[in-house]
Amino acid sequence: MNLLFEGFAWIFDPAHHGGDEGIGTRILQHLGITLVVMVIASLIAIPLGYLIGHTGRGRSVVVALSGGVRALPTLGVISLIALSVGIGFTAPVIALVILAIPSILAGAYSGFEAVDRRTIDAARAVGMTEGQIVTRVEVPLGLPLLIGGLRSATLQVIATATLADYVGAGGLGRYIFSGQATNDYPQMLAGSILVIMLALVSEALFSLLQRSLVPAGVVAAEQRQPDGETSGGPTRKSGPRRSLIAGARR
Amino acid sequence: MFTAGKGRRVAIGAVVVGAVIALSGCASGDPLADENSSSDGETLVVGSQQYYSNEIVAEIYSQALENAGYTIDRQFQIGAREVYLPEVEEGNIDVFPEYTGSLLQALDPSVTSGTSDEVYSQLVEALPEELSVLDPAEASDQNSWTVTQAFADQYDLTDIASLSNVTEPITVGGNSELQTRPYGPDALQELYGVTVAGFTAVEDSGGPLTVKALVDNTIQLTNIYTASPLIEANDLIALEDPDGLFLPDNIVPVVSDKVDADATDILNEISAALSAEDLVSMNAESVDEQKSSEEIATAWLTENDLLG
Numbered sequence: 001m002n003l004l005f006e007g008f009a010w011i012f013d014p015a016h017h018g019g020d021e022g023i024g025t026r027i028l029q030h031l032g033i034t035l036v037v038m039v040i041a042s043l044i045a046i047p048l049g050y051l052i053g054h055t056g057r058g059r060s061v062v063v064a065l066s067g068g069v070r071a072l073p074t075l076g077v078i079s080l081i082a083l084s085v086g087i088g089f090t091a092p093v094i095a096l097v098i099l100a101i102p103s104i105l106a107g108a109y110s111g112f113e114a115v116d117r118r119t120i121d122a123a124r125a126v127g128m129t130e131g132q133i134v135t136r137v138e139v140p141l142g143l144p145l146l147i148g149g150l151r152s153a154t155l156q157v158i159a160t161a162t163l164a165d166y167v168g169a170g171g172l173g174r175y176i177f178s179g180q181a182t183n184d185y186p187q188m189l190a191g192s193i194l195v196i197m198l199a200l201v202s203e204a205l206f207s208l209l210q211r212s213l214v215p216a217g218v219v220a221a222e223q224r225q226p227d228g229e230t231s232g233g234p235t236r237k238s239g240p241r242r243s244l245i246a247g248a249r250r
Numbered sequence: 251m252f253t254a255g256k257g258r259r260v261a262i263g264a265v266v267v268g269a270v271i272a273l274s275g276c277a278s279g280d281p282l283a284d285e286n287s288s289s290d291g292e293t294l295v296v297g298s299q300q301y302y303s304n305e306i307v308a309e310i311y312s313q314a315l316e317n318a319g320y321t322i323d324r325q326f327q328i329g330a331r332e333v334y335l336p337e338v339e340e341g342n343i344d345v346f347p348e349y350t351g352s353l354l355q356a357l358d359p360s361v362t363s364g365t366s367d368e369v370y371s372q373l374v375e376a377l378p379e380e381l382s383v384l385d386p387a388e389a390s391d392q393n394s395w396t397v398t399q400a401f402a403d404q405y406d407l408t409d410i411a412s413l414s415n416v417t418e419p420i421t422v423g424g425n426s427e428l429q430t431r432p433y434g435p436d437a438l439q440e441l442y443g444v445t446v447a448g449f450t451a452v453e454d455s456g457g458p459l460t461v462k463a464l465v466d467n468t469i470q471l472t473n474i475y476t477a478s479p480l481i482e483a484n485d486l487i488a489l490e491d492p493d494g495l496f497l498p499d500n501i502v503p504v505v506s507d508k509v510d511a512d513a514t515d516i517l518n519e520i521s522a523a524l525s526a527e528d529l530v531s532m533n534a535e536s537v538d539e540q541k542s543s544e545e546i547a548t549a550w551l552t553e554n555d556l557l558g
Binding site: 020079082083086087088165166167168170174177178180181182183 | 329330332333423425426427429430448450451452453454458459462463466468469
């Protein structure tokens with residue numbers, strides 16, 4: 001009928017479901033790469049982002065650096081790395097970690113920065129140690145923005161992991177590469193649709209997570225001063241705590 | 251009241267509507283259709299594959315034609331044959347360097363063997379009416395089943411049939427379309443009883459990543475074009491093909507009817523001069539010395555007195 005229909009027909013064709021070349025295997029490979037990348041990138045970027053957010057130091061350097069890194073073309077990075085480590089899983093994982101770090105880093109430090117300074121002063125005034133301020137005040141209040149960073153990083157990684165097949169790591173990119181090379185547009189479109197579906201599922205999960213992780217105190221404060229209340233006015237809305245809540249609900 | 255909840259619903263609605271509109275745009279018609287296909291009598295469109303060696307030949311054609319006063323529109327680096335052949339048939343591209351056997355097999359998948367001359371005459375017949383091929387060059391750039399020297403020594407490999415000596419599982423690597431080509435892993439199994447354990451995609455058309463995978467023994471067998479300087483540089487062996495699994499692939503210009511007699515003569519002179527050694531050494535200049543295809547083409551044309 002038309003290309004879009006053929007793409008879906010390709011996905012629902014049972015001949016494409018099982019086995020080493022099947023959709024199931026490709027989705028698992030794709031998710032496997034995404035998961036490994038997100039774990040490694042988080043282990044690097046979250047502590048670093050917290051350090052920057054808490055001390056307020058090194059922000060400009062890191063912003064400039066991660067901005068620059070964002071501009072690296074991932075396919076080029078994958079090829080370069082694969083030439084030294086060989087084809088397979090490692091090269092795309094490293095390249096995608098480089099891609100994922102800036103978003104997570106930004107989420108981590110801006111989460112800390114968004115915490116109202118008065119809250120931190122209050123915490124210090126009641127005798128909390130620096131460690132307690134980080135773990136009990138800054139981390140919980142910064143969580144929604146951190147999850148936001150993880151969310152956009154995951155989205156980028158799911159979309160870009162299609163390049164993993166360029167160096168033999170499989171994933172849904174296979175359908176796109178092989179469809180393009182053989183003029184098999186339904187196959188190519190099927191690959192794209194599957195990537196889009198993975199991205200939508202990840203968006204939905206993160207959106208649930210983001211909502212459930214807003215600390216109870218913030219929710220309570222929000223309920224006492226519901227949306228649309230005029231007392232705060234525009235200055236309040238642009239204040240740090242408001243933007244934190246907005247970030248949490250979006 | 252325009253609450254946050256309603257706002258979200260509206261936003262979701264807008265996204266869904268937008269997506270449907272965007273996707274239905276994709277769904278209708280050919281995504282590659284060229285809307286502004288112009289046809290001035292003067293301009294010739296020269297195309298090339300997404301393959302540096304093919305681009306060098308296309309650049310040679312372009313420079314020689316420009317030297318004779320034609321205006322050339324270079325449309326280089328177009329993906330695989332399945333993508334550009336319809337464009338040539340529709341007259342959007344006028345000159346394209348091609349390979350006799352691969353082109354014939356694309357037009358008529360039933361053809362499986364033949365000498366250079368047989369392939370050429372079959373190709374002339376198989377071509378659609380709008381297209382013709384000019385004289386073929388001696389230079390050829392064929393597909394091959396390639397292994398490392400070490401692997402060949404270990405199992406005493408000389409030709410493709412001897413792959414059945416191999417006792418370890420063979421993983422084939424290469425562009426993902428290799429898996430479905432008529433000479434692909436299935437043909438090895440059917441014709442020679444070679445058991446292929448798996449296929450690993452390496453999408454750089456027998457380039458450095460593929461060679462790296464072969465040398466690392468991540469894959470044991472791949473398809474590298476015989477004119478590739480990487481074969482000699484990395485101690486690889488292109489297995490002999492006495493049964494003609496791969497068709498001879500001499501370089502030949504495919505042209506539209508916009509290519510007149512003068513242009514035909516120019517292209518035929520080029521084919522007459524283009525030897526197999528020339529092709530390998532030009533490829534080596536591109537890969538090893540990173541020279542641009544313009545530079546390489548100009549040097550070759552000057553050397554062969556073709557820039558009059």
